[in-house]
Amino acid sequence: MSEKEETGTRTISGRVKWFDPAKGFGFVVAEEGGPDILLHANVLRNFGQSSVADSAGIEVRIQQTDRGIQATHVLRIDPPESDESAPLADLATADSAELAAAPLEPARVKWFDKAKGFGFANVFGSSEDVFVHIEVLRRSGLADLQPGEAVGLRVVDGKRGRMATMVCSWETAISES
Numbered sequence: 001m002s003e004k005e006e007t008g009t010r011t012i013s014g015r016v017k018w019f020d021p022a023k024g025f026g027f028v029v030a031e032e033g034g035p036d037i038l039l040h041a042n043v044l045r046n047f048g049q050s051s052v053a054d055s056a057g058i059e060v061r062i063q064q065t066d067r068g069i070q071a072t073h074v075l076r077i078d079p080p081e082s083d084e085s086a087p088l089a090d091l092a093t094a095d096s097a098e099l100a101a102a103p104l105e106p107a108r109v110k111w112f113d114k115a116k117g118f119g120f121a122n123v124f125g126s127s128e129d130v131f132v133h134i135e136v137l138r139r140s141g142l143a144d145l146q147p148g149e150a151v152g153l154r155v156v157d158g159k160r161g162r163m164a165t166m167v168c169s170w171e172t173a174i175s176e177s
Helices: 003-007 041-047 096-101 134-139 170-176
Strands: 009-020 025-030 037-040 057-065 068-078 104-113 118-123 129-133 150-158 161-169
Touching: 009 037, 009 068, 037 041, 037 057, 041 068, 104 129, 104 170, 118 150, 129 134, 129 150, 134 161, 150 170, 161 170
Parallel strands: 037 068, 129 161
Antiparallel strands: 009 025, 009 057, 025 037, 057 068, 104 118, 104 150, 118 129, 150 161
């Protein structure tokens, strides 16, 4: 008997329909179709994230319950597909290969205001703030950040100071290093 049969779970791929950190849940739509799948904030936190962007790709283990189908484990999150919108002004002339090669730096979120569309984080061991734009967050597959949250950042020196070009959960940063 396989693990899937023993636990009553199976793995699916899909897209995040929506996720609201304030409500503590959201829904996933499976590629194979079917009813919406509940994604609870605790399941997302166990993956190391407090939010996920709408339309992000996601791979989850699911289980049928009395209340419907629910995600039990997040296995992978991919950023939403790019809409080819205009790049951020500070990153417009940057070499994408150079941005991707920047090292992941451990940081803690100072504050982030989704309504304003930006916030700041501090890289461990540095007093300098790192600017985090909502578009960088969305392209990283996240929807929001919480004060004190540990993250991994790829950082460049922008026109107005240090700026994040990519944000990931701390657990993802550790597994990538």
